[in-house]
Amino acid sequence: MTCGEFQERWDRGDRSPEVAAHMTSCDECRSLLAVDDRVRAWNPPVPAAGEREFLEALRAKMDARPAAPRLRGPRPAAGGPAPWLRFAAAAVILAAMGAAYLLGRATRPVEGPKTGPVAEGGKAPERPAPPVKDDEPKPPAVPPGPGPVKPEPRQKPEFRDRLVAAASGTGREAFLEQVKGGVDRARWIAAFRSPDAEERGAAVTIASVLKDAALAPQLAAAAAKGDAKAIALLGEIGSVESVVALAGLAGAPDRREAVVAALGATGLPEAGEALAAMGAWNAEAAWRKLGSNAAPALVTRLRAGGSRALPALKAAGWARASGTVPELARLLAKEETHEAAATALAAIGGREANEALAAAADPDDEAVMAAVKTQEGRGAVEARMLDVRLAAADRTRAARVVMALGDPLSVPALIRALESPDLRDLAMIALATLKAEESVPAICALLPQRRHRSVAAVALGTIGSPKALPALTAASRERSFYSEATRAIARIGAPESVPHLVAAVGDREAGDAAIEALGRIKDERAVPALIAALQGPNAARAHRALKDVTGQDMPARPADWVRWWKAKNKGAKYLFPFW
Amino acid sequence: MTSPPHPPSDLPDELLAGRAQGGDRTAFETLVLRYLGPARAFCAKLLRDPVLAEDACQEGFLKAWRGLPGFRGDAKFRTWLWRILFNAAQDLRRPRLEAIGEREFEAVPDRDVAAEDAVAREIAALPARQREVLLMRAELGLDLEEIAGVLGITYEAAKASLSLARNRLKERLT
Ligand SMILES: [Zn+2]
Numbered sequence: 001m002t003c004g005e006f007q008e009r010w011d012r013g014d015r016s017p018e019v020a021a022h023m024t025s026c027d028e029c030r031s032l033l034a035v036d037d038r039v040r041a042w043n044p045p046v047p048a049a050g051e052r053e054f055l056e057a058l059r060a061k062m063d064a065r066p067a068a069p070r071l072r073g074p075r076p077a078a079g080g081p082a083p084w085l086r087f088a089a090a091a092v093i094l095a096a097m098g099a100a101y102l103l104g105r106a107t108r109p110v111e112g113p114k115t116g117p118v119a120e121g122g123k124a125p126e127r128p129a130p131p132v133k134d135d136e137p138k139p140p141a142v143p144p145g146p147g148p149v150k151p152e153p154r155q156k157p158e159f160r161d162r163l164v165a166a167a168s169g170t171g172r173e174a175f176l177e178q179v180k181g182g183v184d185r186a187r188w189i190a191a192f193r194s195p196d197a198e199e200r201g202a203a204v205t206i207a208s209v210l211k212d213a214a215l216a217p218q219l220a221a222a223a224a225k226g227d228a229k230a231i232a233l234l235g236e237i238g239s240v241e242s243v244v245a246l247a248g249l250a251g252a253p254d255r256r257e258a259v260v261a262a263l264g265a266t267g268l269p270e271a272g273e274a275l276a277a278m279g280a281w282n283a284e285a286a287w288r289k290l291g292s293n294a295a296p297a298l299v300t301r302l303r304a305g306g307s308r309a310l311p312a313l314k315a316a317g318w319a320r321a322s323g324t325v326p327e328l329a330r331l332l333a334k335e336e337t338h339e340a341a342a343t344a345l346a347a348i349g350g351r352e353a354n355e356a357l358a359a360a361a362d363p364d365d366e367a368v369m370a371a372v373k374t375q376e377g378r379g380a381v382e383a384r385m386l387d388v389r390l391a392a393a394d395r396t397r398a399a400r401v402v403m404a405l406g407d408p409l410s411v412p413a414l415i416r417a418l419e420s421p422d423l424r425d426l427a428m429i430a431l432a433t434l435k436a437e438e439s440v441p442a443i444c445a446l447l448p449q450r451r452h453r454s455v456a457a458v459a460l461g462t463i464g465s466p467k468a469l470p471a472l473t474a475a476s477r478e479r480s481f482y483s484e485a486t487r488a489i490a491r492i493g494a495p496e497s498v499p500h501l502v503a504a505v506g507d508r509e510a511g512d513a514a515i516e517a518l519g520r521i522k523d524e525r526a527v528p529a530l531i532a533a534l535q536g537p538n539a540a541r542a543h544r545a546l547k548d549v550t551g552q553d554m555p556a557r558p559a560d561w562v563r564w565w566k567a568k569n570k571g572a573k574y575l576f577p578f579w
Numbered sequence: 580m581t582s583p584p585h586p587p588s589d590l591p592d593e594l595l596a597g598r599a600q601g602g603d604r605t606a607f608e609t610l611v612l613r614y615l616g617p618a619r620a621f622c623a624k625l626l627r628d629p630v631l632a633e634d635a636c637q638e639g640f641l642k643a644w645r646g647l648p649g650f651r652g653d654a655k656f657r658t659w660l661w662r663i664l665f666n667a668a669q670d671l672r673r674p675r676l677e678a679i680g681e682r683e684f685e686a687v688p689d690r691d692v693a694a695e696d697a698v699a700r701e702i703a704a705l706p707a708r709q710r711e712v713l714l715m716r717a718e719l720g721l722d723l724e725e726i727a728g729v730l731g732i733t734y735e736a737a738k739a740s741l742s743l744a745r746n747r748l749k750e751r752l753t
Binding site for chain 2: 012013031033037038040042046047048054057244250251278
């Protein structure tokens with residue numbers, strides 16, 4: 001037997017051992033029956049009255065009705081349902097036992113003090129009996145009357161015509177006045193449930209003019225019968241009642257889309273709950289419309305964590321629900337939800353969301369890196385980098401993120417980061433990558449510091465601004481720093497550095513860079529030094545540079561170049577400083 | 580309060596109903612007390628409004644009392660009673676609004692659902708028929724045949740609605 005068959009037998013009341021054994025051992029069946037348990041466990045507000053009060057109220061009603069028009073004074077013995085049987089029996093009992101006893105017994109609990117005449121009768125059992133007997137048979141002739149509040153018979157056609165006409169515009173003002181004044185309101189209300197589609201539609205149209213929040217149940221009734229306009233109108237009304245009504249309509253697949261859109265249109269937090277309950281996680285437009293009001297419903301789902309939180313993460317981004325940020329930050333730290341949380345936080349934006357992103361940012365983390373690429377995100381990362389209260393490791397990580405982001409707008413923050421010894425090298429590299437000329441003075445100021453001067457020199461060289469030359473030239477006077485400073489000067493490649501570079505052509509560590517730079521600068525003052533270098537370790541480089549500087553295409557034979565140079569400079573005082 | 584003593588409460592429904600048909604009000608009251616608890620819970624869950632639920636119970640039992648002569652004994656008493664109670668609750672849900680004007684609007688249930696817990700919300704979100712069937716099965720313990728009888732639907736429809744309701748709630752509540 002399949003699970004379905006077992007369930008059916010169970011639900012038919014079959015409690016045979018076979019069925020019971022399955023229902024208690026099968027996980028699937030048990031989890032399904034657990035639903036019943038939860039339904040039972042649900043404890044909504046129940047009536048406050050006790051059983052006794054309930055019974056008393058009921059007795060009063062049981063008595064009230066048949067006693068109504070004909071009988072004079074309280075006549076409790078006739079207060080029952082008054083079926084034939086009952087009166088036949090009553091007559092027999094009356095005859096046998098005496099009416100007074102019976103009357104007194106039945107009267108007291110109900111009537112209390114108002115038992116005047118009957119109580120008298122009780123004192124003289126024999127006397128009242130005959131009149132009672134005479135009266136008794138009458139009640140059965142009175143059929144059980146209609147319910148206490150029955151609407152008067154409705155003149156349907158006439159009202160229907162006016163309603164339909166008003167919906168199409170004819171006599172609408174007058175009709176609305178009447179409805180507002182309460183005249184035709186009840187009929188109008190009834191029309192929402194009419195089996196007549198045109199009448200229903202007309203009732204909805206009138207509702208669309210009035211937009212009364214109290215109409216939610218009526219619109220729900222019309223919607224349940226298939227009026228799409230009623231669904232949209234529930235959304236426009238946007239009351240809690242309309243949300244509830246919409247939620248009640250969500251079950252039918254063909255209405256689902258309209259219901260989702262209408263829920264979004266209400267913009268209420270309750271609509272978020274309804275959407276979540278419906279599992280409408282892909283309803284992007286609806287979530288967007290709910291905006292920050294979606295937060296309460298989303299937070300509940302996000303708290304579930306893991307894969308169960310994933311759909312809500314997407315919705316949180318669409319809604320840009322800033323109330324979800326703390327939960328999103330938590331989910332950002334979890335691998336399974338990391339990426340989706342980053343996307344949602346990026347979509348939400350704002351200080352709090354960006355701070356959460358910045359805190360999690362790492363250059364290797366593509367999801368978060370994409371999320372902090374916004375202006376706000378970058379700002380948050382920069383703020384983190386400069387926040388001296390944070391641990392050095394966190395600040396360094398932030399600096400790496402800033403560097404990886406590579407946004408020129410980060411330059412001011414990076415310049416400020418130069419003040420922190422921990423971040424200095426990183427910030428200089430970042431500034432160099434950005435070719436941030438405005439940072440040159442600040443970096444130059446670091447050249448005297450042994451710990452940082454190598455990186456500073458490389459950074460200055462990369463930035464390539466001649467403004468750095470005085471500081472670099474000065475720093476190069478220290479012998480141990482000469483090569484590094486000279487390489488930076490060479491990379492800057494400014495004409496005013498030619499004497500320095502010519503002097504550096506023979507340097508073991510900076511010579512190659514100096515030669516390259518001279519080749520680019522194309523200043524003829526470099527020619528003798530370059531000819532001399534044709535016999536050194538950088539011969540090929542020097543040859544190339546010579547050709548670039550002079551525009552002559554000659555082999556790398558020093559003698560040829562010397563001959564050419566002498567011919568070109570007849571009468572020059574000195575030609576070869578190093579020879 | 581000197582109510583006459585109620586008959587022993589372990590008598591079967593049908594016997595008490597027979598006595599009530601004969602005019603024995605205490606027998607009927609025994610039946611009322613027997614079913615009041617589940618009736619209140621059922622109506623409260625169906626209408627989600629304690630005042631309406633109480634009205635529905637009062638109205639339902641009153642109608643049962645008045646309708647007792649029509650109880651033939653060819654159906655289980657409880658099926659008969661639940662049909663009357665359910666119809667009374669339904670009446671409060673619907674056409675009451677037709678009868679009287681605006682004041683009635685406020686009495687419409689289904690408010691404050693968001694404040695209730697997930698089960699309430701999910702039950703509220705069920706289509707009416709599924710909700711009714713589920714509440715009858717879970718809350719009243721009626722079997723499928725009885726549910727079909729109370730609601731005036733086919734056995735298959737009751738079975739399908741129950742299955743849909745349970746599966747949906749199971750999915751939503753786990
Ligand atoms: Zn199973």
